[in-house]
Amino acid sequence: MKIFFTAEYDEEQLKPLYEMGEVIKDGWALGLPKMTEEELVEKTKDADMIITSYDDITRKVIESAPKLKLIACTRATPVNVDMEAAKERGIPVLYTPGRNSDSTAEMTIGLMLSIARRIPMAHCALKEGRFTGNPDARKETKDGLKVDMIWDMNMDSPYMVFKGTQLHGKTLGIVGYGSIGRRVGKIARAIGMELLIYDPFVGEVDVEEFGVRKALNLKQLMQESDFVTCHMKVTDETKGCISREMISYMKKTAYFINASRGAILDEEALIDALREKRIAGAAFDVYASEPLASNHPYVAELDNVVITPHIAGATDDVLVNHTKQIVADVRRFLNGEHLLYQYR
Known part of the structure; x- marks a missing residue:
């Protein structure tokens, strides 16, 4: 099970995912910039799962990954995932409502x-x-x-x-x-x-x-x-x-x-x-x-x-929350259980 992982995350909460498959970290997960469509097409062609935060999971990316079974986005709304393309392939898309x-x-x-x-x-x-005073006053x-x-x-x-x-x-x-x-x-x-x-x-x-x-x-x-x-x-x-x-x-x-x-x-x-x-x-x-x-x-x-520069959700606690949510639902997916955070 190859899990292509470009999301921001909490390392402690991510540890159970390492037991579920081969986690290949890239992009923002390594502190690198958002990936281009061409990079994603090349690097996800053998992936069974894609877990991301901000990368654009376009139709081309989805159709270029024949083994893809699950997409996860660590955001309250997966606006960067082509939902129609995923639906056509029958690929569930996870998201993280309430994380922030x-x-x-x-x-x-x-x-x-x-x-x-x-x-x-x-x-x-x-x-x-x-409004400041003389230091000697x-x-x-x-x-x-x-x-x-x-x-x-x-x-x-x-x-x-x-x-x-x-x-x-x-x-x-x-x-x-x-x-x-x-x-x-x-x-x-x-x-x-x-x-x-x-x-x-x-x-x-x-x-x-x-x-x-x-x-x-x-x-x-x-x-x-x-x-x-x-x-x-x-x-x-x-x-x-x-x-x-x-x-x-x-x-x-x-x-x-x-x-x-x-x-x-x-x-x-x-x-x-x-x-x-x-x-x-x-x-x-x-x-x-x-x-x-x-x-x-x-x-x-x-x-x-x-x-302020769009930082309302910028806390370490948010990373803990969405990592917990995604890891738990990946486990449910692998066990054939009902998904709690599938986007509809």
Whole structure:
């Protein structure tokens, strides 16, 4: 059993796979770049299984591997696998739903806190030497008073420049209440936020509890939320659903967070809202086009955004999770058992 392996992985969790066949590591598994179609065709022609993260498993790759019996992709959606070609050959495709749900949920809360409290802005200011004091300066405490550890108090002090808003007591609108959305909601409730949910595929009975409501429609969620966070896959229904019209319903004091996919948002409309201060701010981990251009308004112009380079799922824990999932399902496949993570 030849297993061609180009996925990122956790070595400890991968060990059982070595007993199931000959594991041939290449590409990203060795820290090498994404492989070309020609390389994959040549190197997988004798493979019984292909396990990858990011390589494109095209029709040509699949049809050039006559012994291929299983394809596995260590992602929440195997967008880089030609599903139709695999289906025609009767080859199951494994994926790893939920592998990064906790990491992405935590990142979402981190983005919310960062923009609400302007943490990155304050950090950058100090690193640039702004608001810092003379190393030789010493404060004196007047007789009868205790030491008061404050920075300068004026309208240009950091206390005023970086004044933000707390999350406790605010309404968080969650668009998409699946694996990640629910985890975001759980953390937000622990902070003391109220939840307003919009998800056409989730019923009221599955949502409503103390401090949690289901919005009648997306417009209501946009109007009533202090923070809006999106957690959806890209489909015909979700593409561009956060439209210019929906953005126009947001409060002037509201913040928009996106750590799902850039395609669900009308990015130009959101940029306009930020430029014109029609919303308080936004935080992003995903974009309409990646990587961000060096002259993109988020980079070069706007000071009311927090941006990160698509790293919500970039934790060592995610590698542990998806390696466990794939190895377990490969074992089930070899034993002729029901597959838990077959993509349909």
